[in-house]
Amino acid sequence: MRDRLSFRHGVHPPERKELTAGAPIRRMPFPEEIVLPLRQHTGKPARLLAKPGDRVERGDKVAESDGFVSVPIHASAAGTVKDIGWWPHPDGSMAEAVRITVDRFSPQIPRPRIIPRWEGLTPDQVVQAVQRAGVVGLGGGAFPTHVKLLPPEGVAVDTLIVNGAECEPYLTTDHRIMVEYPERVHFGIRVMMHTLGVGRAIIGVEKNKPDAIEALRETLPDDLNVGVQGLTVKYPQGYEKMLIEALTGREVPSGKLPMHIGVVVQNVGSIACIAEVFETGLPLIERVVTVTGPGVRRPSNLIVPVGSKLRELLEFCGGLRKDATEIVFGGPMMGASQPDLDAPIIKGTTGVVVLTEKESRRRRTYPCIRCGSCLDACPVFVNPSLLGLLAQAGRFEEMEEANLADCMLCGCCSYVCPSNIPLSQMFALAKAGAKRRKQQAA
Amino acid sequence: MTETGHLGELQLQLRASPHLKAPDSTPRIMWSVVGSLVPVVAAATYYFGPSAPLVVAAATLGALLTERAFGQGGSLGDGSAAITGILLGLTLPPGLPLWMAFLGGAFGIGFGKLVFGGLGQNVFNPALLGRAFLQAAFPVALTTWPATEGGWWQLRGDNLALPFMSPAPVDAVSSATPLGLMKFESTPTDTWPLMLGDTSGSLGETAGLLILVCGGYLALKNYLNWRIPASIFGTVAVLSGLLFLLDSARFPDPLFALFSGGLVLGAVYMATDMVTSPVTHAGAWLFGVGIGALVVAIRTWGGLPEGVMYAILLMNALVPFIDRATQPRVFGTSGPGTGAEAAS
Numbered sequence: 001m002r003d004r005l006s007f008r009h010g011v012h013p014p015e016r017k018e019l020t021a022g023a024p025i026r027r028m029p030f031p032e033e034i035v036l037p038l039r040q041h042t043g044k045p046a047r048l049l050a051k052p053g054d055r056v057e058r059g060d061k062v063a064e065s066d067g068f069v070s071v072p073i074h075a076s077a078a079g080t081v082k083d084i085g086w087w088p089h090p091d092g093s094m095a096e097a098v099r100i101t102v103d104r105f106s107p108q109i110p111r112p113r114i115i116p117r118w119e120g121l122t123p124d125q126v127v128q129a130v131q132r133a134g135v136v137g138l139g140g141g142a143f144p145t146h147v148k149l150l151p152p153e154g155v156a157v158d159t160l161i162v163n164g165a166e167c168e169p170y171l172t173t174d175h176r177i178m179v180e181y182p183e184r185v186h187f188g189i190r191v192m193m194h195t196l197g198v199g200r201a202i203i204g205v206e207k208n209k210p211d212a213i214e215a216l217r218e219t220l221p222d223d224l225n226v227g228v229q230g231l232t233v234k235y236p237q238g239y240e241k242m243l244i245e246a247l248t249g250r251e252v253p254s255g256k257l258p259m260h261i262g263v264v265v266q267n268v269g270s271i272a273c274i275a276e277v278f279e280t281g282l283p284l285i286e287r288v289v290t291v292t293g294p295g296v297r298r299p300s301n302l303i304v305p306v307g308s309k310l311r312e313l314l315e316f317c318g319g320l321r322k323d324a325t326e327i328v329f330g331g332p333m334m335g336a337s338q339p340d341l342d343a344p345i346i347k348g349t350t351g352v353v354v355l356t357e358k359e360s361r362r363r364r365t366y367p368c369i370r371c372g373s374c375l376d377a378c379p380v381f382v383n384p385s386l387l388g389l390l391a392q393a394g395r396f397e398e399m400e401e402a403n404l405a406d407c408m409l410c411g412c413c414s415y416v417c418p419s420n421i422p423l424s425q426m427f428a429l430a431k432a433g434a435k436r437r438k439q440q441a442a
Numbered sequence: 443m444t445e446t447g448h449l450g451e452l453q454l455q456l457r458a459s460p461h462l463k464a465p466d467s468t469p470r471i472m473w474s475v476v477g478s479l480v481p482v483v484a485a486a487t488y489y490f491g492p493s494a495p496l497v498v499a500a501a502t503l504g505a506l507l508t509e510r511a512f513g514q515g516g517s518l519g520d521g522s523a524a525i526t527g528i529l530l531g532l533t534l535p536p537g538l539p540l541w542m543a544f545l546g547g548a549f550g551i552g553f554g555k556l557v558f559g560g561l562g563q564n565v566f567n568p569a570l571l572g573r574a575f576l577q578a579a580f581p582v583a584l585t586t587w588p589a590t591e592g593g594w595w596q597l598r599g600d601n602l603a604l605p606f607m608s609p610a611p612v613d614a615v616s617s618a619t620p621l622g623l624m625k626f627e628s629t630p631t632d633t634w635p636l637m638l639g640d641t642s643g644s645l646g647e648t649a650g651l652l653i654l655v656c657g658g659y660l661a662l663k664n665y666l667n668w669r670i671p672a673s674i675f676g677t678v679a680v681l682s683g684l685l686f687l688l689d690s691a692r693f694p695d696p697l698f699a700l701f702s703g704g705l706v707l708g709a710v711y712m713a714t715d716m717v718t719s720p721v722t723h724a725g726a727w728l729f730g731v732g733i734g735a736l737v738v739a740i741r742t743w744g745g746l747p748e749g750v751m752y753a754i755l756l757m758n759a760l761v762p763f764i765d766r767a768t769q770p771r772v773f774g775t776s777g778p779g780t781g782a783e784a785a786s
Contacts, residue, residue, distance in 0.1 A: 013462050092456075169462065241773065254774040325455050332461040339456050353461075360461055366468040366520055367562035372667070372721035373466075380773035385721055403772045411460035418466045419562075425458035 006232035007242040009379045011412045013169050013235055013333065015208060019292045019299040020172045025180055027303045028316050030077045030102050034307035035087050035344040036062060037097040041136040042143045043069035050098050054081040059110035059282055062098045071134040071144050073098075076285040076305035078106040088340040090329045090349060097344070100307070115281040118191045123150070126195040133283040134347070135274055139163060139174070139238065139267030140330050142348030145274065148266065149195050151259050160192055160201040161247055161258075164216075164268040165231055165238035167206060168331025171351040173288045174268045176301045178205065178212035181272055182219040188275035189226055196264060201226045202247050203268070208233045235333060236410040240265045242379055254406050269350075289345060291317045295324030295354030304345050311341040313352055323356040332359070333411045366419035374413035374423060380406045384413035384423050391426040396437075399430050407431070471665045471716075472521030478656040479528050479711070485652050486645040490536040493598040494645050500540040501572070502527030504547025512556050522561050526550050529569035529711055532646025533704060533751070534576070535587055539603035542580055546572040566758045567718045570751050577751075587619055587642045619643040621703045621747040624694050636701040643703070650706040657710035666714045669726040670733075674709040675700060677734025685742065693742070705737060708750035718758045724768040725761075732757045 039045040046063035056062060056075040063073040079102040089095035116129050131146040151157050162185070166174040178185060189201050205213050207230040216228045231237055231246055241252045243265060250261045258265055273284055285306055292299040297318030304313060310327065314320060328335040329343070332353050345352075374384035382403045390399045404427060413423040486494035505527030509518055517523070527547045534543055550572025558564040577584045619642050620631040635641050637651045646653070660666035682699035700706070713719060713733055720729050733753045740749025 011464070013460075013464070251774050254772065256774070325453070326457060326461060327454060328459075328461050332459075334459050335461065336459065337454075337456040337461070339454060355461055360455070361457055361463045362467075367560065369468055369471075369522075369562050369716045370719075370721050371471070371716040375721055375770070381770045382772055383721070383769060403775075406772050406774065415460050415462060416464050416466070418464075418468045418471055420463065420467065422458050424460065428458075 005230065005246055006234055006237065007245045007379055009377055009381070009412070010234040010236060010242070011377050011415050012233075013415060015233070016170050016292075017172050017175070017208065019170065020290050020301050021175060021209075023172075023176075023299065023301050025176050025288055025301045025303055028305070028308065028313065030108060030305060031308045031312040032102055032104075033082070033309070034075070034077050034079070034100040034102055034305060035097050035309065035342075036073050036075070036100070036307045037087065037089050037095040037344065037346060038063050038073065039089065039095050040073060040142060040306075040346040040348065041071055042141060043067070043071075043147075045096075046070060046073045048084065048096070048098070050081045050084070052081050052083055055079075056081060056100060057111050058106075058108050059113070059285055062100075065131060065134075069144055069147055071131055071136060071146075072283075074134055074283045074285050075100055076307050077102045078108055079103045088343045090338065090343045090346055091336055092339065110282060113281040116278060118194065118278045123195045123197070126191065130274060130277060133273075133277040135270060135277065135284050136347050137267050138269035138273060138287060138347065138350070140168075140334065140348055140350050141267075142346070145266065145270050148259075148264050149192065151196070151264070155259050156262055157196050157198055157259060157264050158200065158262040159248060159264075160189065160196060160198050161243060161263055161265045162189060162201060162203040162268050162271055163238055163240075163243055163265055164203055164205040164209075164212065165243055166209070167233075167235045167238040168333055168335075168350070169235070170292050170353045171290050171331050172292070172301055173290045173350050175209050175212055176290075177269055177272050177288055178209070179215050182212075182215040184272045184275040184279070185216065185268055186219060186221060186224060186226065187279070188271035188273070190221075190224060191274055191278055192264075192266065192271065193224075198264075199225055203228045204231050204237075204243050204247050205229070206231045206233045206237055235412065236379060236408075239379070239408060239410060241408070254403075284347060287345070287347065287349070289313065289349060290351035291354075292351065293324075293328075293354035293356075294359065295321050295326075295356045296352075297321060306347055307344045309341070310338060310343050310345070310352065313345065314341070314354075320354060321356070323358075324354050325357045326355045326360050328353045328355065333415065334409070362420055365421050368419055368421060371418060373416040373418060377412040377416045379410065379412060380408060382406055384427075387430075388413075388421055388423045388426060391430055396430050396433050399427075400434055404430055404434065466664075469520045472525055474663065474665055475660060475711075476521055476524050476528065478660050479525075479532070481656055482532060482646055482649060482653055482707075483528065485649040486532065486536075489648055490598055490645060491594045491596060493536040493601055496540060496597075496601055497534050497536060497538055497543045497645060498528055498531030500543035501531035501534065501547040504544035504549075505530065505551045505568075505572075506547075508548040508551040508556070512552060514560055517561060520561060522555075523551055526555070526568045526572070529646075529707075530572045532707060533569065533573045533644050535584065535644050536598040537586055537600060538583055539605075540601050541603070541605040542576060542583060545579075546576040549575045562717055564717060565761070566755055567712050567715050570712055570755055570758075573751055574755065587622075619647070619703070619747065620698070621741070624698070624702070625741070625747040630694055630698055631702070633697050633701065636698065646707040647704045650701040653706045653710050657714075666710070667716075667719065667726050669723060670714045670719060670730045671709040673727045673730025674705075674713060674734045674737070677731045678705065678737055681735060681738040685738070699738070699741070703741075703748040704750040708754055709733070712750075713754050713757070718761060720761050720764045720768065722765060722768040722770060724770075725764040728764050728768065729757055729761065732760065 509523035554568030554571035736753035
């Protein structure tokens, strides 16, 4: 029988979660300057509202959502808008950003606001409130959360899945949220179940977090139909498709969304964030970030104002060790290397992992020896070996025929490849090229 | 792909994700295979005396020098040329003139691998191609099996013959291999000497059990696809078992079929060459069944007593088709990946 608690294939990188798994979440002090890029979520970037010289309070909008698949951006600290211009973005490019000089003597109390009572709201009104609060997927994807709360007509959703797998090595962001704020998670689930009109929710947590599973089970309200399910520890267990297969046995058809098989998946951090919207009325202006890795002196779990610079986090965590060579935003399997210590933490930044030469990849590559390791690792059963050969030969159209679109860029193939071929990097480039060709054709 | 930025005193490196890497590497796999062959060469030395390491060394030298001369820079370090040389050496008779072994190694790497574009590009197993070349060029030398009598330290046959001179008349006592005895004289050999290696034959044809142990080690480390030898042995056992049931006087029993000739060496070390075998699991089973069936067919109805080499080379040629036919079902779809056109 198929293992109901997992999926087939995948890899087992060293977890290294012990660095921060027991560290309570601490609040980082407000930095001197906050940088808020307008592009922090998947979809259309936010539309600028603020002007240089504007005085903003904590929680004020500095940019408005531009369309439905877009969210506003709020000031994460009180201060004065200093400048609006190009600034290093965590994805490696430059992006338009609002820079705010933080008022040192401000008590940082948000303006009084009306807290909506969720029971009395229609689904549409909840969706609006969530969009207005700027909530996005906090697991790294940064997809606007409210979009998933409004399934199109004709799509029937029966199950809400809460993603607490946190399969990326090193990260303990979701882990600590589940351990320290289990009630908030349950409250967020209650609001979401109400909005989606579903009767059932499952929280999936990898079994390497027994304290999180226990905390969630102990605090579970009697009237809430929620299951807490331990999952096999394997990367990429936290990918939507893999998680749904493990928890429900359903396969998301190629090219479709989880909605089409009756499932909505939300990250546990986003759920806690929704809970906060309906508890305090505060929008998404801060998030939990794990700062960890062998290259950082005091690995920690922090609540960080969105827009704090990487430099501030590293300084707060005691600085870097001498042998640090690489700083990654997100987990080490999917995250992006940072070239600039001034890059800000954005809504989708799950962690900061500082690696040393010992952990990072070697540079030397060898030819593909057709060992088949990548086929045994690929969770969606494409043929990375073949795709890699096609990419090296520049035959990009044929890559699309070979199911390039089904690749989720999880990096399992690159992780196992004994020849150290940067497979997922080549696939990311090929996907970008395919998108460009499609746009040119249209 | 990799750049280094200077940020104060800090040197930050930019790399593409994933930033972690499993510890296995291509050179590590290849050198592990080389390491696992050391006991096999030692066993050959035990049975055949100093001739064994000399022939293996000559074949390996031919392979390494050719890789060095015509291969891409630094490709000696990946260890694959060394494997080709040692494996070729193990398929040769102990009394072979060393210059022939050297030539076979050079041919195997040059025409078996480098002309295709080097590591990972070749269609046929380079060691077997080298042996096929030698068999075509020097059929007599390749089928002369000196007897194992005489002192251990004595060279078997004419190892030191000069290139292209007519070989000295063989005055050593010659003997037939177990398969030859079976084929041409219908004389079986006892099973235990066969398994342990105390018979006549090529250097690596003899120590079947030891080769199985060494291959088992590689399979445990996942450096060798166990499905290929498993399906080869299974197919050979079943088919030769059927023949044995039909006529036990003419055909050997399955255990003899498994442990005679180059079957164990071929199944464990040659057919499992990653480059020239299928990448899918289903493909590996098919590939092994094909080899097993061809081995039994050639041994039974062919003109030669042994057919492992040709069986593997023939199936090597079919690998692109096998891969194409056995692509796994892509997640969330009803059928296999369609990128098959590109396999060639």
